Amino acid sequence: MPLVNGGKIIDDSFVKLAVDTPLPERGDILVPAERFIAEADALLARDGKVGVIWPNNRDIDALVPYLGKVATVALVFPTFRDGRAYSQARLLRERYHYRGDLRATGQVLRDQFVFMLRAGFDSFEVKKQADAEAFMQTAKRYSVFYQPTGDGRITALHRRMQLRHSEGVGT
């Protein structure tokens, strides 16, 4: 499954561990939430980056104390019609000011890219190669946004205010 980051397909340095996979000595690992919470100190002490896979039915409150320590948070879309992780993403970015890498996993298709970018995701495990290749093109599909989110894109309402004021300058 191709990983897109910064608009490009990149190599995924993270190895996904199951709950009971033996811990590799070094290298970057992505760990399920329950294992991460249980073994956080040991995991964070080893050589290599640690990321956590956080399911969409678990409150992110328990993750908050670790936000400064993890290298990536992977949120899950079990099917693309299950949108819980959009709320989790926005809470991580906008309420808890998480600045690290936020990865979308699961059934990730090109038709969600814009929503995901707006919600604060910056890495995408894309299901189809063609979708991954079309990332940049798809991400630019929209230039107008009605809602404010943490991504800082200017909303339609505020753009109108700017237009109003700039028109007002000369009059």
Place this chain on the structure above:
Amino acid sequence: MYAYDEIDRTLVNERVSEFRDQVKRRLSGELTEDEFKILRLQNGVYLQLHAYMFRVAIPYGTLAANQLRALAHVARKYDRGYGHFTTRQNIQFNWIKLAELPDALEDLAKVGIHAMQTSGNNMRNVTSDQWAGVAPGEIEDPRIWSELIRQHTTLHPEFSFLPRKFKIAITASDHDRAAIKIHDIGLKLIKNEKGETGFEVLVGGGLGRTPFIGKTIKHFVHGRDILSYIEAILRVYNQYGRRDNIYKARIKILVHELGIEKFSREVEEEWQHIRNSSLQIDDEVIEDIRSRFTYPAYEKLPHMPDELRQAAADADFEAWRKNSVAPHKVQGYAIVTISLKPIGKPPGDATADQMDALADLADKYSFGEIRVGHEQNLALPHVAKRDLPALWKALDKLGLATPNVNLITDIIACPGLDYCSLANARSIPIAQELTRRFADHELANLIGRLHINISGCINACGHHHVGHIGILGVEKNGEEVYQITIGGRADEGAALGNLIGPGVKFDEVADVIEDVVEAYLALRERPEELFIDTVKRLGVEPFKERVYATR
């Protein structure tokens, strides 16, 4: 009318091009039907029994004449020459070809019409009072707020994949024509003691398999906070609404399971985090939206023009005027409801020719504006009273002057088994038969105001729970069986109807309804006591006895 600016137009065009790409990928096989299904539903495209059905948004039921012409054009060019107006102020086309859909959308986009979020598990088209801005006694024009919410809910990055569909309705009148109590969120515009505009917010109303009347979650939310408050409700719902069972996924179930107190505490907590954010709407933003609504330049006209006085001698005109013409907030003007319920025809249908002709009449008599009501009728919102006789003649020629608005033949019905893949039973033929039974205008008038609502399955698109008489078609041992309720209503006194007894067969429905009506005529205290009030006074029993005594 709200006039789109370049920003709104750009977004609609971007959506059309995205959808064109999605259709292309489906046709090439790049998208599976399972994947495409969710994408097409986000844009109003259902796969029905015979063909794709295409639902187009008419936000808060307001249309300009040129937009109605564009709908006529779509009906003619891409469909079979007619469209069907729905209980959520939208229009549906039943015979669309998938490959042509992007072109139809592009044609509609040229006049600022789209199909975004007319289906799917997202925030649906915002609905409002079809008399918004013209009804006497409104707090203020609810369309300003409807438009603000329309924009905010369009392609929302967090709430486009909710547990289930989500519907918002707004009213600004004491008499609720928008049925806010049967919506996921119902908003009633009010003023607080300081004279500031805000909303009473209701949550958790809805029909379907498990019907609920909405409950007040907050008595007053200031206008500037309404987007953050809605966002807080949605965020709680998106995270905690059930996704394991489609029949338990609406917010009404979450509200019911948590209880309104606990649910409102959750919302309150979330809201406190976000209310002082960029979601707060300042006055300037509201003014900007308001400034893009244009209002007619009304003339100073007499309350009772000569034309109207003279026409009063014509009994047919008077019959139509009495139930189709309503008071307007400006003297000398009236709101005219146009019945889409001709005797013997499917409720809510209009042909392309009728739509074109109506657009012309709107230009001539109603400042180019048309409204769509949830009762599946249309309205011309600004007709000078002196023009009423001429307008009536013109409507009559088009078959659009059936004098039955709010009478027993003004039936609300879903498409049912004639079109819908979810339906278990036919709705339209039941409605057609009932209009024939009560075709006599004198009889219908004698009965007075009486709303019949028909749904062809438990999903309740015909709002049968809140019909004065509700008819629900179900399937039992391979046969269509109809359950009949009485005493429901969708207005400010919203209530769910009660069953009068065991279900009856297709052929018996009209007989049973006739019996119910006869019982009412015998039981009412005086001619002014409406059916719904007699049922309220006496309960179901006397009706039940009457209907089932001989069955």
